[in-house]
Amino acid sequence: MELHVNGKSYALEAPAEERLLWVLRDWLGLTGTKFGCGIGICGACTVHVNGAAVRSCLIPLAAVQGADIRTIEGLAETNGGGEIALHPVQQAFIDHQVPQCGWCMSGQIMQAASFLAQSPQPSEEEIVRAMSGNYCRCGCYVRIRQAIQQAAEMSGEKEAAT
Amino acid sequence: MKQDRDHSEQAGPPASSHNGNDEAQKGERAEATPAMRRRWRLTRRGFLIGLGAAGAGLAVGGYFGRPILHGIMAESMAEAEHAGSSFMQLPDEPPFWLEVLEDSRIRLSLTKVEMGQGVHTSIAQIAVEELGIRWDDLVVEQADTSSKLVDGFGTGGSFSVATSYGPLRRAAAGMRSLLQREAAVVLKRPEAALRVAGRGFAVADSPEIKADFYSLAGAVTSWDLPEEEALQLKATNEFTVVGQPVARIDIPDKVTGQAVYGYDMRVPNMLYGAVARPPTLEAKLVGASAGEAAVMEGVEEIVIDVENGFVGVAASSRSAAWSAVKAMETEWDEGHLWQQEEIEALIEPAGEGGITIQREGNTAGVLGRETAITATYRSPFAVQAPLEAPAALADVLDDQVTVWVSTQSHERAKGLIAEELGVEADTVRVVPTYLGGGFGAKLDTGVAVEAARLSKAAGAPVHVGWDRTEAMLHGYLRPPTKSVISGALDGNGRIVAMEHRQGSSDVAFSFMPEFMEVVLGADFGATVGARIDYDVPNRTVTAWRKTLPVWTGWWRGLGLFANTFAVESFVDELAAAAGADPLQFRLDHLPDSPAGGRKRAVLEAVAELSGWGTAPPESRARGVACFGSNTVVAQVAEVSVDEESGEITVHRVDCAVDCGLVVNPDGAKAQIEGNVMWGVGSTLIEQAYVKDGRLELSNFESYPLLTMRRAPDVRSVLVDTGIDTPYGMGEPPIGPVGAAIGNAFTAATGRRVRTLPMTPARVLDTLAGGGS
Numbered sequence: 001m002e003l004h005v006n007g008k009s010y011a012l013e014a015p016a017e018e019r020l021l022w023v024l025r026d027w028l029g030l031t032g033t034k035f036g037c038g039i040g041i042c043g044a045c046t047v048h049v050n051g052a053a054v055r056s057c058l059i060p061l062a063a064v065q066g067a068d069i070r071t072i073e074g075l076a077e078t079n080g081g082g083e084i085a086l087h088p089v090q091q092a093f094i095d096h097q098v099p100q101c102g103w104c105m106s107g108q109i110m111q112a113a114s115f116l117a118q119s120p121q122p123s124e125e126e127i128v129r130a131m132s133g134n135y136c137r138c139g140c141y142v143r144i145r146q147a148i149q150q151a152a153e154m155s156g157e158k159e160a161a162t
Numbered sequence: 163m164k165q166d167r168d169h170s171e172q173a174g175p176p177a178s179s180h181n182g183n184d185e186a187q188k189g190e191r192a193e194a195t196p197a198m199r200r201r202w203r204l205t206r207r208g209f210l211i212g213l214g215a216a217g218a219g220l221a222v223g224g225y226f227g228r229p230i231l232h233g234i235m236a237e238s239m240a241e242a243e244h245a246g247s248s249f250m251q252l253p254d255e256p257p258f259w260l261e262v263l264e265d266s267r268i269r270l271s272l273t274k275v276e277m278g279q280g281v282h283t284s285i286a287q288i289a290v291e292e293l294g295i296r297w298d299d300l301v302v303e304q305a306d307t308s309s310k311l312v313d314g315f316g317t318g319g320s321f322s323v324a325t326s327y328g329p330l331r332r333a334a335a336g337m338r339s340l341l342q343r344e345a346a347v348v349l350k351r352p353e354a355a356l357r358v359a360g361r362g363f364a365v366a367d368s369p370e371i372k373a374d375f376y377s378l379a380g381a382v383t384s385w386d387l388p389e390e391e392a393l394q395l396k397a398t399n400e401f402t403v404v405g406q407p408v409a410r411i412d413i414p415d416k417v418t419g420q421a422v423y424g425y426d427m428r429v430p431n432m433l434y435g436a437v438a439r440p441p442t443l444e445a446k447l448v449g450a451s452a453g454e455a456a457v458m459e460g461v462e463e464i465v466i467d468v469e470n471g472f473v474g475v476a477a478s479s480r481s482a483a484w485s486a487v488k489a490m491e492t493e494w495d496e497g498h499l500w501q502q503e504e505i506e507a508l509i510e511p512a513g514e515g516g517i518t519i520q521r522e523g524n525t526a527g528v529l530g531r532e533t534a535i536t537a538t539y540r541s542p543f544a545v546q547a548p549l550e551a552p553a554a555l556a557d558v559l560d561d562q563v564t565v566w567v568s569t570q571s572h573e574r575a576k577g578l579i580a581e582e583l584g585v586e587a588d589t590v591r592v593v594p595t596y597l598g599g600g601f602g603a604k605l606d607t608g609v610a611v612e613a614a615r616l617s618k619a620a621g622a623p624v625h626v627g628w629d630r631t632e633a634m635l636h637g638y639l640r641p642p643t644k645s646v647i648s649g650a651l652d653g654n655g656r657i658v659a660m661e662h663r664q665g666s667s668d669v670a671f672s673f674m675p676e677f678m679e680v681v682l683g684a685d686f687g688a689t690v691g692a693r694i695d696y697d698v699p700n701r702t703v704t705a706w707r708k709t710l711p712v713w714t715g716w717w718r719g720l721g722l723f724a725n726t727f728a729v730e731s732f733v734d735e736l737a738a739a740a741g742a743d744p745l746q747f748r749l750d751h752l753p754d755s756p757a758g759g760r761k762r763a764v765l766e767a768v769a770e771l772s773g774w775g776t777a778p779p780e781s782r783a784r785g786v787a788c789f790g791s792n793t794v795v796a797q798v799a800e801v802s803v804d805e806e807s808g809e810i811t812v813h814r815v816d817c818a819v820d821c822g823l824v825v826n827p828d829g830a831k832a833q834i835e836g837n838v839m840w841g842v843g844s845t846l847i848e849q850a851y852v853k854d855g856r857l858e859l860s861n862f863e864s865y866p867l868l869t870m871r872r873a874p875d876v877r878s879v880l881v882d883t884g885i886d887t888p889y890g891m892g893e894p895p896i897g898p899v900g901a902a903i904g905n906a907f908t909a910a911t912g913r914r915v916r917t918l919p920m921t922p923a924r925v926l927d928t929l930a931g932g933g934s
Binding site: 015031034071098100128138143145 | 277279280407409410412413414415416418419420421423425426428434479480481547549550551597598599600601629630828829832835837838839840843861862863866867868869870871873875876
């Protein structure tokens with residue numbers, strides 16, 4: 001089995017039916033992607049497969065052969081000087097002091113990043129619809145929504161500047 | 163500020179994998195940092211003072227004082243002539259420690275765990291404030307059990323900041339004073355001429371003359387701490403760090419996936435464990451065999467201990483462990499197959515065994531004489547459901563046991579693990595990680611004991627992470643409740659008598675020695691919020707403890723949510739009977755006392771915030787409710803009701819809180835927001851019930867949580883009534899949510915839902931005139 005994660009390639013002797021979530025966490029040590037329910041409801045395990053937000057707890061390893069997988073660990077960009085530039089969603093989540101326990105946050109951020117890539121100027125209603133499959137037990141919903149609005153604005157300004 | 167935690171390096175694939183990939187294989191076996199053995203002496207003033215870990219330099223620790231829980235027990239035990247029991251004595255070790263590091267930064271080691279409440283940041287603010295140093299010059303370290311810092315109470319009860327505030331200020335001021343005195347000697351200037359400058363002291367008018375903390379701390383070998391009265395504590399109006407919305411120190415790691423939780427712990431060659439679970443509430447294991455698990459790939463160890471009801475496996479991957487435990491053959495005696503109706507019949511606040519927790523006047527006499535109204539309110543079982551399921555990694559060696567666990571009580575875990583393994587507690591090191599939510603659920607440490615058992619059997623480190631179904635079925639739940647409340651008004655619309663008969667199964671009593679039940683009488687966890695704090699001349703509150711076949715216990719706010727729902731819904735029913743505005747009715751019944759004054763302040767603040775008295779937006783209605791303990795809360799919910807579907811929409815919850823001195827206002831507001839979401843979820847959605855001998859729960863499809871779609875806006879205001887010490891903030895705002903929503907529902911529809919949750923079916927039934 002071969003996996004492409006965050007720009008790196010991995011060769012694994014893992015069972016083809018093993019779920020992507022456990023391969024990321026237990027085989028590759030990328031524990032930023034979290035287990036919440038295992039049945040695709042809570043969204044804690046959300047990662048990007050070819051840019052689309054998917055629930056890694058449901059995806060067998062065999063289904064993502066050759067795909068470009070991105071996890072929370074690979075969302076920020078590192079420039080040539082080794083400086084890390086957080087994704088606008090990550091930055092907005094810091095600016096709004098969104099996380100409490102943080103367990104759902106990788107999934108929230110990956111979901112939001114994929115959503116904003118497709119809908120750069122979302123309405124509040126569109127944000128709520130896009131994010132209503134991601135549980136936050138601490139109840140950070142007000143701040144998640146506000147942060148995504150800010151991230152959209154930040155991306156829009158960056159876009160306008162270039 | 164950096165969070166200094168014991169993060170073990172990521173370690174690689176499951177044990178049996180042959181992956182040679184360098185990314186996945188990096189890292190050595192996590193080295194336990196050497197236990198910090200410290201020598202200290204107790205001073206007359208309750209500080210501890212000693213040598214730091216580096217062997218030189220000053221370190222100061224302190225006691226929290228007796229936590230409130232112990233206080234309650236102590237008072238009760240004194241009454242019962244149990245005074246002197248070791249149960250209430252202060253621990254021999256302090257719960258926090260300040261020390262000067264070699265680079266002259268100061269390290270705060272603390273026992274309180276970070277589970278999203280921001281406690282590491284707010285406690286750090288208190289230390290930085292009183293030390294007078296820069297924010298970046300404090301290092302926060304999560305203490306584990308080997309640090310010899312002990313906090314037997316654990317993290318919970320909204321006590322962390324409230325109990326740390328005074329002792330930590332005094333310890334920090336004491337440390338600062340000692341360093342300043344030494345600086346005066348070294349720099350040959352009077353103490354008053356010196357100021358903290360960076361990581362040391364400097365002469366105020368000649369800042370080039372300075373000495374760093376580490377050299378000062380290392381220069382002397384004996385220290386005489388100032389008398390407590392002589393400590394120069396900062397005046398609260400001079401605070402520059404406490405009271406500021408300081409950014410949380412744990413957040414950067416939580417948005418980049420770097421924060422390490424119990425479920426994330428990894429060491430090389432670790433195995434994954436899983437444990438067989440009883441199929442019914444009363445099931446007893448009567449037989450077990452390995453079955454197909456014996457020949458399954460990846461299975462490394464099978465443990466069968468029928469006598470103690472334990473069946474588990476250790477395997478090379480989590481999937482293999484979960485599959486193997488399901489493939490084992492277990493035989494259970496199922497016991498009585500309980501049904502929900504039987505459970506509900508047990509939660510009856512009547513009959514023998516009622517404990518009266520509040521009694522003034524002649525309630526029964528007045529209620530018998532006057533025209534009384536009576537209403538019954540119910541709340542269901544509910545699950546804490548922190549999104550990180552219970553998880554622990556244990557490495558049991560012959561002479562040393564190390565366990566990393568997501569827990570609210572690592573001291574408790576240490577004791578239970580030692581007992582299970584039959585080893586000395588001192589050989590067990592329990593390292594608390596970040597918690598992916600706690601909410602009372604992670605005061606249970608069963609998963610750590612399971613991991614330790616399996617590690618011992620397998621001779622390898624074993625990680626046990628529960629799946630969602632285990633997390634829902636095998637912890638304790640919020641107990642179901644039934645409250646019957648009666649009241650009567652006089653001719654002027656004032657409440658003359660009120661009685662609250664409250665039934666609940668155990669909260670605190672699930673975790674206490676039996677003699678405590680006798681001396682405490684009522685379960686203070688089950689009854690929190692049940693009292694009648696309004697100015698009513700005849701009032702009685704009686705609590706019935708009902709034992710159920712379902713394990714019930716700690717849950718955010720304990721009984722506060724259910725009890726406030728009952729009491730504050732009934733106050734609105736009385737207001738309606740009196741023809742009074744609900745908010746004015748409450749103001750008119752506040753006692754003439756400091757507590758009454760604080761409640762008035764929050765009620766008036768929330769009235770202003772919500773526009774109470776003005777017309778709500780079209781098709782919406784407002785409801786108010788409040789609660790007061792040390793922290794005082796008032797809320798207004800604005801709701802609309804879809805009378806076709808029965809769905810209640812909570813558009814907004816406005817909240818005014820007086821939690822005393824606010825350490826971190828942004829953190830306090832985050833706690834308000836989270837509590838409101840919990841309250842909305844519990845009011846509209848969450849319930850668990852029993853069917854055919856088991857809880858009808860499996861995963862989030864049978865127990866959905868609130869999502870953003872139904873999350874209200876939250877506006878909050880922190881009210882300052884001049885209290886100069888902080889009170890708890892993690893739970894009190896959950897209290898009024900249910901009643902505020904229910905009262906708004908009544909304002910919108912003229913009907914009242916008295917049973918939680920207010921599901922569409924129940925709402926439609928209520929609107930159609932059905933009993934609720």
